Amino acid sequence: MQIIEAQKQVDEWIKTIGVRYFNELTNTAILMEEVGELARIMARKYGEQSFKANEKDNDLADEMADVLWVLICLANQTGVDLTTAFEKNMAKKTNRDATRHLENEKLI
Secondary structure (H helix, E strand, O other), rough: OOHHHHHHHHHHHHHHOOOOOOOOHHHHHHHHHHHHHHHHHHHHOOOOOOOHHHHOOHHHHHHHHHHHHHHHHHHHHHOOOOOHHHHHHHHHHHOOOOOOOOHHHHHH
């Protein structure tokens, strides 16, 4: 699936099932909540924290998809073409960091 297709699919779902988008501020807060849920799993699965008994069924992929969903909602609401934004961001990082990481002694 292309990013633009995901943006269209989310928009169609919102308009047919979700009634309407939550406002941008609400979706920003929801995005922070979803990132927190993702962070919680990461801290327990890959960090030093342990899962509580009722947390063992948490799904890392599903939490990542929740973050992506809300980010796509925000992009749709604010008129951001995520494909173009991502391509520009990759070019920026490639140009800016062409040798930066190769020369970083901490990464060797």
